[in-house]
Amino acid sequence: MNADEFRSNRRPAAERGVPVRRPRKVARPALPAGPGRDLRDSLYTLYEAAGCPTMQDIAARITADDRLDGCPAKDKINRMIRTGECSTKDDSLAVAMTLARLAGQDVHLVATRFTQLWTSVTTGQPITPEPSRLGSPVSQCDPFLLGVHHPIDSVSSGRRLERLPSYRQRPVDTTIREASTSVLAGESRLVTLVGGPATGKSRACWELVRKIDAEQPGRWRIWHPYDPTRPQAAITALDQVGPHTIVWLNDAHHYLDTGASPLGEQIAARLRTLLHDPGRRPILVLATAWPHYWSQFTTAARPGQPDPHAQVRDLLTGTAIFMPATFSARQLAELAGSDIDPRLREAARRAENGRIVQYLAGAPALDAHYRAAPPAARAVLEAAMDARRLGYPVGLSRALLKGAAPGYLDDHDWDALADDWLDHALAYTAIPCNGTRGPLTAIRPRPQELTTIDLERRYRLADSLEHTARLERAAIYPPETLWAALAANVTDPALLRHLGEQAWRRLRFQQAIQFYNLAAGLGEPRAVTDLATVLHHAGDKAGAERLLLQAADGGDDAALQVLASRREQAKDPAGAETILLRAAEGGSNDALLSAADLRRTAGDLLGAQILCRRAVDRGSTDAMVALAGIRERLGDSLGADRLLRQAVDNGDPMALQWLFQRRINAHDIAGAEQLCHAAIDLEMPEAWLLLAELRQQQGDLAGAIAQLEAAADRRITNAVMALAKLTENGGDPEAAEVLYRQAAELGNARAWSELAYRRDRANDQAGAEAVCREAAEHGVTRPLLWLASLHEKSRDIAGAEALYQLAADHGDNDALLDLASLRADSAGPAGAEATYRQAANRGDLAALIGWHELLQQTGHKKLARQLERYGLTPEGDIASTLHYRTGDVAMH
Numbered sequence: 056m057n058a059d060e061f062r063s064n065r066r067p068a069a070e071r072g073v074p075v076r077r078p079r080k081v082a083r084p085a086l087p088a089g090p091g092r093d094l095r096d097s098l099y100t101l102y103e104a105a106g107c108p109t110m111q112d113i114a115a116r117i118t119a120d121d122r123l124d125g126c127p128a129k130d131k132i133n134r135m136i137r138t139g140e141c142s143t144k145d146d147s148l149a150v151a152m153t154l155a156r157l158a159g160q161d162v163h164l165v166a167t168r169f170t171q172l173w174t175s176v177t178t179g180q181p182i183t184p185e186p187s188r189l190g191s192p193v194s195q196c197d198p199f200l201l202g203v204h205h206p207i208d209s210v211s212s213g214r215r216l217e218r219l220p221s222y223r224q225r226p227v228d229t230t231i232r233e234a235s236t237s238v239l240a241g242e243s244r245l246v247t248l249v250g251g252p253a254t255g256k257s258r259a260c261w262e263l264v265r266k267i268d269a270e271q272p273g274r275w276r277i278w279h280p281y282d283p284t285r286p287q288a289a290i291t292a293l294d295q296v297g298p299h300t301i302v303w304l305n306d307a308h309h310y311l312d313t314g315a316s317p318l319g320e321q322i323a324a325r326l327r328t329l330l331h332d333p334g335r336r337p338i339l340v341l342a343t344a345w346p347h348y349w350s351q352f353t354t355a356a357r358p359g360q361p362d363p364h365a366q367v368r369d370l371l372t373g374t375a376i377f378m379p380a381t382f383s384a385r386q387l388a389e390l391a392g393s394d395i396d397p398r399l400r401e402a403a404r405r406a407e408n409g410r411i412v413q414y415l416a417g418a419p420a421l422d423a424h425y426r427a428a429p430p431a432a433r434a435v436l437e438a439a440m441d442a443r444r445l446g447y448p449v450g451l452s453r454a455l456l457k458g459a460a461p462g463y464l465d466d467h468d469w470d471a472l473a474d475d476w477l478d479h480a481l482a483y484t485a486i487p488c489n490g491t492r493g494p495l496t497a498i499r500p501r502p503q504e505l506t507t508i509d510l511e512r513r514y515r516l517a518d519s520l521e522h523t524a525r526l527e528r529a530a531i532y533p534p535e536t537l538w539a540a541l542a543a544n545v546t547d548p549a550l551l552r553h554l555g556e557q558a559w560r561r562l563r564f565q566q567a568i569q570f571y572n573l574a575a576g577l578g579e580p581r582a583v584t585d586l587a588t589v590l591h592h593a594g595d596k597a598g599a600e601r602l603l604l605q606a607a608d609g610g611d612d613a614a615l616q617v618l619a620s621r622r623e624q625a626k627d628p629a630g631a632e633t634i635l636l637r638a639a640e641g642g643s644n645d646a647l648l649s650a651a652d653l654r655r656t657a658g659d660l661l662g663a664q665i666l667c668r669r670a671v672d673r674g675s676t677d678a679m680v681a682l683a684g685i686r687e688r689l690g691d692s693l694g695a696d697r698l699l700r701q702a703v704d705n706g707d708p709m710a711l712q713w714l715f716q717r718r719i720n721a722h723d724i725a726g727a728e729q730l731c732h733a734a735i736d737l738e739m740p741e742a743w744l745l746l747a748e749l750r751q752q753q754g755d756l757a758g759a760i761a762q763l764e765a766a767a768d769r770r771i772t773n774a775v776m777a778l779a780k781l782t783e784n785g786g787d788p789e790a791a792e793v794l795y796r797q798a799a800e801l802g803n804a805r806a807w808s809e810l811a812y813r814r815d816r817a818n819d820q821a822g823a824e825a826v827c828r829e830a831a832e833h834g835v836t837r838p839l840l841w842l843a844s845l846h847e848k849s850r851d852i853a854g855a856e857a858l859y860q861l862a863a864d865h866g867d868n869d870a871l872l873d874l875a876s877l878r879a880d881s882a883g884p885a886g887a888e889a890t891y892r893q894a895a896n897r898g899d900l901a902a903l904i905g906w907h908e909l910l911q912q913t914g915h916k917k918l919a920r921q922l923e924r925y926g927l928t929p930e931g932d933i934a935s936t937l938h939y940r941t942g943d944v945a946m947h
Contacts, residue, residue, distance in 0.1 A: 080107045081099075081102065081107070081110075081133060081136050081137055082137065083095075083099055083137060084137065084138065086138065086139065090172065090175040090176045090179075090181075091139045091141070091176055092139065093172055093175075094139045094141070094147075094169075094172040094173065094175075094176050095135075095136075095137075095138060095139025096139075097151075097168070097169065097172055098135060098136055098139065098150065098151060098154070098169075099136055101151060101154035101155055101158055101160070101165065102136050102154055104154070104158035104160065105154045105155075105157035105158040106157065106158075108154075108157060110129035110130070110132045110133045110136075111129050113129070113132050113150065113153055113154070114127070114128060114129040114132055116153050116157075117149045117150070117153050120149075120153065123145075123148070123149040123152065123153070124145040124148070124149065125142075125143060125144075125145030125146035125147070125148060125149030125150075126146070126149065127142060127146040127149065127150060131146065132150055135147065135150055136150070139176075141173065141176045141177060144170070144173055144177075147169065147173050148166055148169060148170065148173075151165055151166065151169040152165060152166055152169075159272060160272060160273060164273055164274055188276055188297055188300070189276065189278040189292060189295055189296055189297070189300060190276035190277050190278030190279070190300055190301070191276055191277060191278075192273065192275075192276055193264055193265070193267075193268040193275055193276070193277055193301075194268070194273075196264075196277045196279075198218075198219065198257075198258075198261045199218075200279075201257065201260075201261065201277070201279055201303055201305060202257045202305035202306065202343075203219070203257045203258050203261050204253060204257070204258070204415070204416035204417075204491065204518075205416075205491050205492065206219065206220050206398055206415045206416070206491070207398055207401075207402075207414070207415055207416075207417055207420075207489040207491055208489075208491075216396065216397070216398070217396075219258070220396045220398045220399050220415060221395075221396045221399065222258065222262050223382075223386065223389070223390070223399065223411075225379065225382070225386065227259070227376060227377075227378060227379060228259065228262070230376050230800075231246065231248070231259055231262075231263055231376055232263065232266065234246045234263065234339070235263055235266055235267050235270070235339075238267065238337050238339045239267060239270055239271065239337075240337075241336055241337050242336060242337055243329070243330045243331075243332075243335070243336045243337055243338040243339070243340075244330070244337075244338075244339055244340070245326070245330055245339075245340040245342065245370065245371075245374045246260075246263075246339070246340070246341055246342070246374060246376060247307065247342040247343070247344055247349075247371055247374040247375050247376065248260060248341075248342070248343045248344075248375075248376050248377075248378055249343075249344050249345070249346055249349045249375045249376070249377050249378065249802070249833070249834065250343075250345070250346070250377060250378030250379075250380065251345060251346065251380060251522060252345065252413075252416075252418065252518040252519045252521070252522045253412055253413040253415075253416035253418045253518065253519055254378040254379070254380050254412055254413070255378055255412040256305075256343040256378050257305055257343060258412070259378065260303070260305070260341045260343065263341070264277065264301055264341070267301070267339070271299075274299050275299050275300070275301055275339075276299065276300050276301065277300075277301045277303050278292075278296065278300055278301070278302055278303065279303040279305070280292060280293075280302075280304075280310075284448070285309040285310050286309070286310050286313050286316070286318040286319065286322060287318070289304075289310050289322050289325075290318055290321055290322055290325065293322070293325040293326065293329060294325065296329055296335065296338065297335055298335055298336060298337060298338065299337060300338055300339075301338075301339045301340075301341060302326075302329075302338065302339070302340040302341070303341055304340060304341065304342040304343070305341075305342075305343050306343060306344075306518075307342040307343060307344045307348070308344060308345070308348040309449070310322050311323055311348075311352060311364070311367045311370075312348060312351070312352070312364075314446050314549070314550070314552075314553030314556065315549065315552045315553045315556050315581065315585075316549045316553070319364070319367060320363070320364070320365070320366040320367065321366075323364075323366035323367040323369070323370040324366045324370075326340060326370055327366070327369065327370050331737075331738050342371075342374075344371075345522060346832065346833055346834030346865070347522075347525055347834065347865070347866045348834075349371075349375065349802070349833075349834040350834035350835065350836065350865070350866055350867075351364065351866065352364050352367045352368060352371055353368050353371055353372060353802060353804070353834075354368075354804070355368065371802075372772065372802065373740070373770045373771055373772045373801055373802065374770070374802070375800075375801060375802035376800075377800055377802075377833050380410060380413075380832070381408055381409035381410055381411075382403075382409040382410075382411045383409065384409070386409075387403050387409055387411070390402070390403035390411070391403060398415060399411070399415075401414075402414040402415050406419075407419065413519070414489075416491060416519070417487075417488045417489040417491030417492075418519040420488035420489040420491070421488045421491070421493075421494050421517050421519050421520060422519065422520070422523065423488075424486065424488050424493070424494055425494050425520055425523070428483060428484070429480075429483065430464055430468035430471075430472075431460065431464070431468070431472055431476045431477070431479065431480040432479075432480040432481075432483040432484055433463070434460040434461070434463035434464050434468075434480070435456050435460045435477070435480045435481065435484060435495065436484060436494055436495055436516075436520065437463050437524075437528070438455075438456055438459035438460045438462075438463055438533075438536075438537055438540075439451050439456060439495055439514065439516045439520075440516065440520060440521065440523070440524030440528055441459075441524065441528060441531075441533040441537055442455065442459065442533075442537060442541070443516055443521050443524065444521070444524050444525055444528065444529070445533065445541075445554060445557050446550070446553050446554065446557060447541070447545075447550070447554075448550070449498075449515055449516075450498055450513035450514070450515065451495075451513060451514045451515070451516065452511055452512075452513055452514075452544055453477075453481075453511055453512050453513070453514070454511060454540070454543075454544050455540045455541065455544045456477070456481075456514065456540075457477050457540075458536060458539060458540030458543060458544065459533075459534075459536050459537040459539075459540040459541075460477070460480070460536070461536050462533075462534030462535060462536030462537060463534060463536075481495070481497075481514070484496070484514075485497065492515075492517065493517070494516070494517045494520050495514050495515070495516055495517070495520075496514060496515055496517075497512055497513070497514055497515075498512075498513045498514060498515050500513075525866075526864060529864075529866075529896075529897050530893045530896045530897055531896065532561060532563070532896045532929065532931060534929075535929050538558070538566055538569075538929070541554055541570075542569060542570065542573060545573075546577070548573075548574045548577035548578060548579035548582065549574075549579065551570050551571075551573045551574035551577065551579070551582070552570070552571065552574040552579050552581060552582040552585065554570045555567045555568075555569075555570030555571040555573075555574060555582065555585060556585065557898065558570060559585070559588075559589065559900070560898040560899070560900045561895055561896055561897075561898050561927075562895045562900070562902070562903055562922075562926040562927045563926055563927055563928075563929060564589050564592070564593070564925060564926035564927075564934070564937060565925075565926070565928075565929075565934065565937055565938065566929065567585075567589055567926075568586060568589055568937070568938075568939045570582075571583070571585050571586040571589070572586065572939075578609075580606045580609030580610050580611035580614070581606070581611050581613060583602050583603075583605055583606035583609065583611065583614070584602070584603060584606040584611050584613050584614040584617060586602055586939075587599040587600070587602035587603045587606065587614070587617070588617075589937075589939070590602060590939065592923065592924060593924045593925065593937050593939075594924055600618065600621070603615075603617055603618045604618070607637070607638075610641070612638045612641055612642075612643040612645075612646060615634050615635065615637055615638035615641075615643075615646065616635070616638060616643075616645065616646060616649065618634045619631040619632075619634040619635045619638070619646075619649065622634060623653070628653050628656075628657065631653060632650050632653050632654070635647070635649050635650040635653070636650055639666075639669070642673075644670045644673055644675040644677070644678060647666050647667070647669055647670040647675075647678070648666075648667065648670055648675070648677060648678055648681055650666050651663040651664075651666040651667045651670075651681060651685075654666065655685065660685055660688060660689060663685055664682065664685045664686075664689070667681050667682035667685060668682060671698070676702050676705040676706070676707045676710070677707075679698045679699070679701050679702035679705070679707070679710065680698070680699065680702050680707060680709060680710050680713070682698050683695040683696075683698035683699045683702070683710070683713075686698060696714070696717070699713055699714040699717075700714065703730070703733075703734060703737075703739075704737070706737060706739060708739060708741045711730070711734050711739060711741055711742065711745070712741065712745065714730060715727055715730055715731065715745050718730060719749075719752075724749070724753070727745075727749055728746065728749060730742075731743075731745050731746040731749065732746070740766065740769075740771040740773070740774070743762055743763070743765065743766035743769075743771055743774050744763075744766065744771075744773055744774055744777060746762045747759040747760075747762040747763045747766070747774070747777065750762060756781075759781065760778065760781060763775075763777050763778040763781065764778065767794075767797075770801055772798050772801045772802060772803035772806070773803070775794055775797055775798040775801065775803070775806075776794075776795070776798045776803055776805060776806060776809075778794055779791045779794035779795045779798060779806075779809070782794055788813075792810070792813065795809050795810050795813070796810065799830070799833070799835075802833075804830075804835045804837060807826065807827075807829075807830035807833070807835045807837075807838050808830075808837060808838050808841065810826045810830075811823045811826040811827050811830070811838045811841065811842065814826055815845075823842065824842060826838065827839045827841070827842045827858075828861075831861065831862065831865045832865075834865070834866075836862040836865050836866070836867035836870065837867075839858050839859075839861060839862040839865075839867070839870070840858075840859070840862055840867070840869070840870055840873065842858055843855045843856075843858035843859045843862070843870070843873070844873075846858060847877060852877065852881050855877060856874060856877065856878070859871070859873055859874035859877065860874060863893075863894075863897070868894055868897055868898070868899035868901070868902075869899075869901075871890055871891075871893055871894035871897065871899065871902070872891075872894060872899070872901060872902065872905050874890050875887045875890035875891050875894065875902075875905055875906075875909075876905065878890055879909060884909060884913050887909055888906065888909065891905055891906035891909070892906075892927075892931050895927065895931075896931070903922065903923065903926075906922060907919050907922055907923050910922065918933055921933050921934065921935055924937070925937050
């Protein structure tokens with residue numbers, strides 16, 4: 056046979072004109088009901104799904120697959136498929152797994168199921184039902200129900216269009232896809248896509264899910280907690296999440312920013328536990344967040360201030376992938392072809408500045424619809440916008456909108472309304488915009504969500520308008536009608552307390568009292584503690600103490616902590632300790648540690664030790680560290696070491712650093728290294744940095760770099776920063792720039808500052824300003840404040856003011872305090888007061904301090920006292936009195 060004949064015979068038979076003989080399908084005889092028939096039917100179903108291959112083909116594939124332990128002959132395979140003959144476990148699995156691969160099914164799931172069937176046949180025991188799994192298979196999930204925006208449908212086309220436009224890859228998708236690599240390899244991972252509304256966050260998450268499902272068909276499920284509320288659904292069931300689950304947290308602020316409720320921190324803590332639990336790997340948590348919330352969650356509290364998002368910050372740090380708001384010119388050009396989805400072509404042609412995704416989601420049309428709204432519709436929309444930014448849940452009730460809207464209309468427009476004005480207004484807000492939902496649309500509750508509350512129609516505000524509200528209406532204090540409507544329609548005590556806090560932070564003490572009273576009347580003891588704070592500010596210390604005692608009796612340990620602090624300030628440590636020990640009896644470890652601090656300050660180390668030990672026995676990691684300090688002072692170095700080791704095992708970074716330094720001080724280099732490796736096994740990111748530091752101290756720069764690179768591969772942002780600094784010190788500024796940029800894109804705030812400083816040191820002021828503005832788009836505003844201070848020092852007051860205001864518009868209230876201080880010098884007290892009022896309207900309680908000092912300095916001591924005690928009126932003037940009740944006595 057020559058070469059041409061050989062090549063000809065290698066071609067498929069059909070191409071050579073040879074009749075193709077199709078394999079005959081194996082017959083399936085009837086079998087009695089039972090495990091044997093179940094096994095046969097399962098295998099036969101796989102056989103059909105694989106296209107009914109020949110027995111010889113199946114046998115050959117099994118022989119060639121080194122991953123399989125069994126190796127049945129073709130006759131045995133035939134009997135197994137026809138009759139379910141129970142061969143050896145290895146042979147049975149080999150056939151099932153080979154057919155599964157031919158059918159494109161999840162081999163792992165098939166093997167698990169088939170092992171159960173084989174065991175049932177050979178032992179006669181029934182199959183133990185698998186525990187129910189949270190979520191739904193990816194194939195059964197609807198992307199729109201998960202939060203992916205409906206695309207515009209105003210484009211005419213001669214062909215039937217898919218529900219979603221074809222997905223166009225962007226450079227950011229490469230970074231997103233990298234997340235699936237580690238998850239598919241069996242790791243757990245949290246990915247947070249950060250960007251403004253309608254920048255493609257949810258769609259990118261959906262595409263990542265589809266990729267994972269394509270790689271491992273049928274194995275993964277999506278769990279989207281939302282019933283009865285998102286935070287309640289999450290906190291109730293997070294402990295039940297099992298392997299191969301995608302936890303879908305679209306708009307993560309609904310879960311993590313729960314106002315005065317501790318639910319957000321609790322959810323973050325449980326998510327951290329889930330992600331570090333080796334028994335539940337792999338897990339993928341997909342979250343999305345706006346830059347405003349990202350900055351709020353990841354910015355550390357100022358020293359001495361409450362830290363409401365400590366757990367959230369620890370959870371999110373290093374997980375961010377920032378979504379670009381626009382498509383590049385090259386990407387836009389690629390959307391012009393005739394084979395491109397016509398919706399994408401229209402978006403490329405019409406979208407402003409490359410904002411393709413926003414156009415597809417109808418954002419420009421929604422904004423135009425809002426701004427062109429007739430008076431009643433605009434009033435309803437702005438009432439909805441203000442209610443949402445104050446923290447009202449997604450579903451806005453009709454009664455709330457009806458009660459609030461009149462305050463957004465002047466007399467002329469109000470008098471001109473028809474009797475059915477609300478129906479007309481809601482009809483306008485429901486009009487689709489470019490085929491997408493209108494700016495405010497009715498919500499149809501699902502059957503499982505129906506409650507008595509849902510008997511009234513509720514409405515959802517478009518994401519893009521909610522974002523607009525946070526930018527454009529942040530400094531506007533809502534009218535009295537909205538507060539009255541909230542008071543009349545809200546019955547959730549936690550929400551009422553949260554609304555009270557919103558009024559309090561805006562210096563509207565009178566309205567704060569109203570909402571705290573409503574919450575307290577519905578059984579919320581923490582609201583009584585908050586009310587006591589208002590009374591204390593107003594000078595009624597006796598009334599405040601009575602309320603604190605009342606809250607403590609209601610079970611609020613925070614009230615006891617406040618009482619103890621007041622006793623301590625009054626130089627009554629014994630009274631403070633008595634109150635703290637009462638709180639400790641209720642289970643408060645913080646109270647035990649505070650009492651231990653009192654004893655330690657008084658020199659009673661043994662007494663402090665006893666109290667710390669009680670907290671340690673309750674599992675408090677902070678108490679372990681505190682007790683270690685006491686044991687050290689008492690000369691028990693070994694006892695201190697054991698306690699610190701216990702705290703490290705519980706994941707405490709401060710204990711790790713302290714114990715590491717003790718090893719170094721004792722010249723125990725091997726012990727320090729062993730400690731770091733053990734902490735790495737516990738997935739403590741600080742351990743990588745300490746190990747790199749150890750290498751550097753030993754003169755092993757290459758080893759230090761290797762450790763930092765390994766940590767950087769795990770997206771530990773501080774490691775990327777340390778690596779950038781080492782690289783810069785090593786004389787490679789270009790590589791350092793790349794690393795600083797990488798750390799910035801991972802959400803490290805200091806990295807943005809470093810990038811700006813580098814531009815400034817190179818005398819590139821324009822470049823420095825560009826970096827600062829880019830950082831603000833990513834939710835990091837500190838570089839803008841630094842840049843504003845440079846303008847201020849160079850006497851460019853207008854430039855400094857513009858930058859401070861820009862930072863404030865991106866959610867940094869400290870910027871307004873700096874701006875007020877600047878205006879006090881440049882424009883006088885009136886300009887500063889207006890800025891302090893703006894800061895107060897944005898919810899910055901610290902405005903009270905600066906404003907009070909300004910009034911004192913300008914000789915307005917009476918007004919300063921009134922501001923401190925009574926706050927502001929709803930109109931923004933300094934109030935002259937407060938009205939409230941303690942017990943049955945009305946106070947003025």
